[in-house]
Amino acid sequence: MDTELQTLQKFYNIVIEFLTHYSFQLLGAFIIVIIGWFAAKYVYALLMRVFERNHFDITLSKFVASVVKMLIFAAMIVIALGKVGISIAPFVAAIGAVSLTAGLALQGSVSNYAAGVLLIISRPFKVGDTLSISGFYGVVEEIKLSYTVLRNEDEELITIPNKKMIGDVLVNSFDVRVVESGIGVAYEEDPAKAIALIKEVLSSFKDVSKEHKPVVGIAKFGDSSIELGLRYWVPTKSYFKTQYEVNLALYNILHVNNISIPYPQREVRILGEKV
Incomplete structure (x- = not known):
């Protein structure tokens, strides 16, 4: 004690x-x-x-x-x-x-934070831009120090580590995304008329960008059709919806104007034996 x-x-x-x-x-x-x-x-x-x-x-x-x-x-x-x-x-x-x-x-985590600092300083994109990286598309929802969040048309959130944003090929199309499509018309049809009809359809869609003018022309000459190429820009969040609606409208207008869309055909001849 x-x-x-x-x-x-x-x-x-x-x-x-x-x-x-x-x-x-x-x-x-x-x-x-x-x-x-x-x-x-x-x-x-x-x-x-x-x-x-x-x-x-x-x-x-x-x-x-x-x-x-x-x-x-x-x-x-x-x-x-x-x-x-x-x-x-x-x-x-x-x-x-x-x-x-x-x-x-924590090498991986540290590199993510370092990449986040570079992104904040260099600012190659901002919230609201449309990015394509590593096979994923989406609108930039949030930029954090360690990761970047994209939101796609299906309202899915895609989380990408920032070291990927720095070390990979990054495509920034800002607030739109380009649709590259094509449609074939028969050789006996007038391609200029078909191109004019396609442009008419594209101009009627409010979601097709007016700032970036649609590009339509002959892409190549196929075996059974003239391949017309289409490039037009739509908001990222309605990319697939607009593309499908445009495809249906193109089919309908070509059908109404009797412009045929051929399908591949092959002619097979059977030669008999000589007597």
């Missing part, structure tokens, strides 16, 4: 001595941390107002403001630690060792 009381007395004396020598330093360090917290929040809000006033990209604005806020708060913590006489050199060394270990263990 006496031993425990002596130990408690020693601990009490150490605490009192520490508070006697460092009470003002602790109070000063606490005040510095509080000031740093409010200063970081104020600078963050100020930067966001400036970015918003100058119409900066929202993703880039939040990223830059958050980094500045974190740096200011970290600097104030360093000052506060120095106020109470704590050296930050061992902490820096420990953080470096931990960061190296974590970086090696």
